[in-house]
Amino acid sequence: MAEYLIHEHDVLIIGAGGAGLRAAVEASAAGVEVAVISKSLLGKAHTVMAEGGIAAAMANVDDRDNWRVHFADTMRGGQYLSNWRMAELHAKEAPARVRELEAWGALFDRTNDGRILQRNFGGHRYPRLAHVGDRTGLEMIRTLQDQGVHLGFDVFMEHTIVKLLKDGERIAGAFGYDRERGRFHLFRAKAVVLATGGIGRAYTITSNSWEYTGDGHSLAYHAGAALMDMEFVQFHPTGMIWPPSVRGILVTEGVRGEGGVLRNRNGERFMFKDIPLLYVNQTANSEEEGWRYTQGDKDAKRPPELLTRDHVARCIRREVREGRGSPHGGVFLDIAWIKERIPNAVEHIKKKLPSMYHQFKQLADIDITQEPMEVGPTTHYMMGGVRVDADSQMSDVPGLFAAGECAAGLHGANRLGGNSLSDLLVFGQRAGGYAATFSQKNSLGDVDTAELRSAENWALQPFERKGSENPYAVQHRLQETMQELVGIVRQEDEMLRALDCIRDLRSARERVSVDGNREYNAGWHTALDLYHLLTVSEIVTKAALQRKESRGAHFRDDFPEKDKQFGLFNIAVRKGANGAMQFSHEAIPPMRQDLQQIIEEMK
Amino acid sequence: MATATFRIWRGDKAQGQFRDYNAEVAAGMVVLDVVHQIQMEQAGDLAVRWNCKAGRCGSCSAEINGMPKLMCMTRLNTLALDKPVTIEPMKAFPHLKDLVTDVSWNYKVKQLIPKFKPRPADAPDGTWRIAQEDVERVQEFRKCIECYLCQDVCHVLREHKMQEQFIGPRFLVHVAALEMHPLDVGDRLKDLRTQFGIGLCNITKCCTKVCPEGIAITDNAIIPLKERVVDRFFDPLSKLFRVFTATKT
């Protein structure tokens, strides 16, 4: 007999980052019973790490900005694979969502006339990112958390969901364990919102934490929902590379927004060498013009360092490969140089980029106000995710919603910096609202106890097996496989090799055994997370094999050009009746006329 | 590559002891790297909290050679490696397992503190105008990553176990952030004096010394709050004045 604790709610939200908390606030406000679950403690989700800011066309700094420009920027950044309805809603609603945070106590940096200050970021035409120095995510998550604790929803911290439960076609709840004691829990709910974040732990070099094992993606997939755009993994161009132990930790794009420049070992501003066609009209012609842009000159165009992330990451890779890299295999990012241009640059840098200053000082013995940083690409963000309805965020499974990084649609082939935090707010709010409505119209579904028993048995296997595999080692092998074979630059034979490795690792996972008991056992948790990580790794690789072109974050050495035909659909995957992965090409619906026109105007 | 010994607290609620692990150390490593390495190679079930590995989330608090610190921001080259480095869980909270403690009390305390209450919007667009210099003071408090290291060292909580009477430095910082917020019109001074127990703090400044965010907890948060409490409740003149004007101190 399965032994577990039972909880019942109207809406169950899996994930307590920006998306999950915003959804919880909304659903609670609708008057339904809400529970939020997270693998870590409350307030420690990935959102807390976000640095640069929240994109919203408030036009506080440049009055030429409006939702239309933001919409066009997002579509261009996503290489026109984004769901245009989501891009429209996002651009229109983000400003209100940011102001709402202020009304809940968030304190953003200010303009001279006392409004919310906005900064430049890659791919955004005008200064658009509301921010608090370089700790915007902390401000956001704390504001939502503090707002939330007074609303009375239940929070289950350090609980991990291992399976979604259905009653026929519709969602019925979720099954998981608590980390503290390893007890099992059944969460019954009328609606479930996935807000589980990304998959960055599938790679060795990543800015992501242990939590990012693609759980939400995999849970939804196994529950029968479609995933989409899974070939698009964002590699952020600037991660730390030295010393080895900090490899992958993010260096915010804000450094470049504040005037930081990229140079190779010869001191050359190599970003000027290769400017993509889509962006020639928007890029500075000279270093001088680029500098003026970062200082707020409205007539200047942005420096090439602020081109989209996919492009900057590949340029860095090229410099390194062609022997022009820095001593530890990256390039130089220099903000210290601005002292040639402005008085008290040292103070200015410390004030605008305090966390970066500390991070380098403490972890790398580098004073960024005096010397350049060494940086290189790091796995950062998952554009792909659960395929959802643009307005309601509901997946193919009735009652199952998804928002934030684990949902697909807004970012297409490449996400613009700052567009994630705004995504969390806009679609977290929508998912929470629609999930509450769904729960008001439906009753609790039934749960199959046999299914619970088998989930429990499955989860306990690593204790019972006397296998030879160490869960950490298997995870590590998977990370190396993805890093080397399905990374920034891909090609068919390598990806086929990756699939072979993944198959071997799948069987290795079945031999994984763990020591100790069920209480706070990190090895056990890693063993269970592996299942999800393997599922998403396989999907990423297979989707990447199918997209025989280069677009946005997905670059194929064997198909280095963009192919018009591939711009007409998104690649989706579902679990077939026989359990096999079924891929399909989902045609992108024709864009509404008025939106089409905006795109034309902004070209 | 050099090796060093790490003496890590192992055990659960019922019992525990230090166990020594030898690990290889390389340039640039932090304590959390070593803990992960030991977890991966020698002690698969070792319990430890972490997320960001960059001093931003406040998950990895522990006591390293007796000093409360973030494991992810403590470089090995700041420690003497010729003798064992001890790594223990925080002491002010109930122990769960290995390096993990039960910090749920902190979340309960937060719930007690009356939430942010803004004055009505005063700009024509339905928002507020606030000067940068007015946000800066409070931004210092809002840098808090809730690592609870300050709670861990405060003798009122650690030695005297007065969790029922005193909310601790972290939450005095939180109250300060609310009370000094340029938009807030809430009033938490009475609570500060009574159930939050601000009087129990005798300004030893131990909390300020360990704060990884460099928040001047005592000087900028606690002392100004104490002054406000004194002004309100112990200064007869201002008390009288308040009755007539009913403004916020």
Ligand SMILES: Cc1cc2nc3c(=O)[nH]c(=O)nc-3n(C[C@H](O)[C@H](O)[C@H](O)COP(=O)(O)OP(=O)(O)OC[C@H]3O[C@@H](n4cnc5c(N)ncnc54)[C@H](O)[C@@H]3O)c2cc1C
């Ligand atoms: C260093 C860094 C800097 C960034 N800077 C910016 C920026 O400046 N601007 C921007 O727009 N974006 C930025 N991003 C991206 C952005 O922060 C993330 O995409 C975003 O925070 C994701 O939010 P989320 O709510 O979707 O998920 P998260 O905040 O990651 O939350 C996921 C939640 O799901 C929970 N969870 C996961 N799996 C399970 C499970 N199986 N059971 C129970 N709970 C589960 C986790 O515990 C967690 O609570 C940055 C990212 C990083 C890493």
Ligand code: SF4
């Ligand atoms: S200054 Fe006050 S709050 Fe801080 S440690 Fe000392 S007694 Fe505790």
Ligand code: SF4
């Ligand atoms: S005030 Fe400082 S020491 Fe205390 S919880 Fe916050 S960050 Fe940690």
Ligand code: FES
């Ligand atoms: S892991 Fe986030 S502060 Fe150390």
